[in-house]
Amino acid sequence: MAKEVSEEPEHAAPAHKDYSDPPPAPLFDMGELRMWSFYRAIIAEFVATLLFLYITVATVIGYTIIGTFVLVYTVFSATDPKRSARDSHVPVLAPLPIGFAVFMVHLATIPITGTGINPARSLGAAVIYNKKAAWDNHWIFWVGPFVGALAAAAYHQYILRAAAIKALGSFRSSRSN
Numbered sequence: 441m442a443k444e445v446s447e448e449p450e451h452a453a454p455a456h457k458d459y460s461d462p463p464p465a466p467l468f469d470m471g472e473l474r475m476w477s478f479y480r481a482i483i484a485e486f487v488a489t490l491l492f493l494y495i496t497v498a499t500v501i502g503y504t505i506i507g508t509f510v511l512v513y514t515v516f517s518a519t520d521p522k523r524s525a526r527d528s529h530v531p532v533l534a535p536l537p538i539g540f541a542v543f544m545v546h547l548a549t550i551p552i553t554g555t556g557i558n559p560a561r562s563l564g565a566a567v568i569y570n571k572k573a574a575w576d577n578h579w580i581f582w583v584g585p586f587v588g589a590l591a592a593a594a595y596h597q598y599i600l601r602a603a604a605i606k607a608l609g610s611f612r613s614s615r616s617n
Contacts, residue, residue: 495552500552500553500580501584503548503553503584504549504553504580504584505584505585505587505588505591506588507545507548507549507553507555508545508557508584508585508588508589509588509591510541510544511538511542511545511557511588511592512588513592513595513596514537514538514541515538516593517596518534518535518537518538522601542557556580556581557584558585559581559582559585562578562582563578
């Protein structure tokens with residue numbers, strides 16, 4: 441009960457097709473240059489390459505420092521009881537600029553850093569996720585907010601309130617008189 445196998449030559453002519461294959465598509469069609477989708481694809485590729493190559497640890501920590509600086513500076517400015525301008529301090533309205541600052545910092549930094557302006561929130565997310573990848577660069581979300589808050593506090597205290605000049609005396613007056 442062996443099956444009989446007929447051997448065909450290797451280079452046999454293919455059977456007649458009842459359809460025709462379309463010609464191969466050109467690699468680049470000149471009509472694409474007039475389409476907006478072509479330019480959108482180029483822009484998307486450029487942005488993706490740029491983000492992949494140039495977002496580094498320094499970029500992330502810089503965004504975190506700047507975001508925290510903006511938030512802490514807004515909190516200090518909105519809640520400063522020693523404001524000298526008349527009608528400038530309305531404590532009931534202080535949450536509005538603070539909330540707006542949080543919104544703007546999140547809007548600007550979520551695509552880049554995931555917005556780590558609060559170390560406790562970053563720690564909680566890392567503990568819940570509990571994978572090695574969560575802890576690799578976790579120090580950024582501690583160092584960045586602390587440096588940003590320290591810079592905002594120093595700017596508010598020593599530049600805006602001029603605490604250093606008040607402590608040292610005026611640099612314009614002559615001490616020899």
